[in-house]
Amino acid sequence: MSRQYDLRDEIDAEEVEPLLPIEKKLIGWSLGLGVALLVVLIAVNHFVPISP
Known part of the structure; x- marks a missing residue:
């Protein structure tokens, strides 16, 4: 039981570091690429639907 409290104390005491510019x-690139690929997938599905 005391191990959990120690772990919580360690997590709470940890200082939050700001993100680096490269991060x-x-x-941003990852989110942008994901959204762009999602749009491409939707467009392909719209123009070339899968027919059974």
């Missing part, structure tokens, strides 16, 4: 850029 922000990678997050």
Whole structure:
């Protein structure tokens, strides 16, 4: 039981570090690429529907 409290104390005491500029850029590129690929998938599905 005391181990859980120690772990929670350690997590609460940990200082939050700000994101580095390169990390922000990678997050932006990843989200942008994901949205762009989702739009491409929707467009392909709209123009070439899968017929049974």
